[in-house]
Amino acid sequence: MNTPSNMFRLTTQRQIILEELSKVKTHPTANELYDMVRKRLPRIGLGTVYRNLELMAENGMILKLEVGGTQKRFDATTSDHYHIRCADCGKVDDIDVPVISNLINSAANATSYNILGHNIEFSGTCPDCQGSQMNTTAMEQ
Amino acid sequence: MNTPSNMFRLTTQRQIILEELSKVKTHPTANELYDMVRKRLPRIGLGTVYRNLELMAENGMILKLEVGGTQKRFDATTSDHYHIRCADCGKVDDIDVPVISNLINSAANATSYNILGHNIEFSGTCPDCQGSQMNTTAMEQ
DNA sequence: CTGCATGCAAACCGTTTGCATCCCC
C-alpha cells in the first residue's frame, strides 16, 4: 500500500541515502550519513540529506530517533524496538528487549492524553568506553 | 550527605530559578524558565539560567529531561517517573505509570553495555490539542 | 516544458562561552 513513487520521485540521492543508512547497524546522525553518502556522491549537499531523511521519515520508510544528546539519529529498521545510548560517547545501539505492548494500556488509564505510542531508551556504558573509564563525564560525540 | 552549600554558593538567582521551577508541574524549557524568573529578577541573563540549571542538574537537585523535540526541559521532581509528550504542541507532562524497575535486568541480559538506567517517553495528544485536531503535523512549540 | 529536486549559502534557534564587572565571604 505504500508505493513511495506515488509520493515522491526516487532520485539517485534518495536511493543512495537509504542504501547507506540500511548498510549500517549503528544509527548515524545526519552529518555522519552525509559523510558516508559523499563518498559515492561527492557533490551532494547537506541540505539534501536533511530534506530526504525528513521526507523518508514522514513516509515511514525510516525512523527518526529522538534520543538524548544534541543530534537526531536515523534508523533504517522501522519495526518496533528499543535503543541504548552510551553515556560516554553518545553512540546508540539497538537492544533486544521485548517490546512491552500493553504499556500503552497502562498509560491510557493514567492520563487524559490520547496515547499514540511509547519509547524506551536505556543508557549505559558501551564496551568501547568501559575500558577507558575514569569519569562519567566524558565528551559527547 | 548532599549539602549543596559545600559545592556552590546559594545565590539569589539560583534560589529563584529553583523556586520558579518547583512552582510548576509542567516541565519548562530554559527559555520559559528565563521568562518566569525575569518577572522577579528583570536583569538576569539567559546564560545565568542555563549555567545554573546545568549546575543543579549535575548536583541532582533537578532533572534535565532529554525528551523528544528540539529543546531540553527541566523538572524539579527528581524521583523516578515517566513523561508523556504531546505530539502536537510539544508539551511534556508527568505520567503516573509505575516504574518498571526490573527492566534494567532484562536489558543487562540483552547487551554488552554496562546498564545505567532507562527512561520511557510516551507520546500522545494532550487534552488541549484534542479539540483542534485536524492534522498530526502541527507546529512544535 | 513544467515542476519537483538539488547544491549552495545564508539564516535560524537553542545553547555555550569569554570577558569585564559585581558581590559575597
Place this chain on the structure above:
DNA sequence: GGGGATGCAAACGGTTTGCATGCAG
C-alpha cells in the same frame, strides 16, 4: 581583596530554508 557568580554579547553547532539551476517525466 579574592574568587566565584553574574550580565551581556558574541560564538557555536545542528538544522532549516531561499533561491537559482538542473534534470526527469
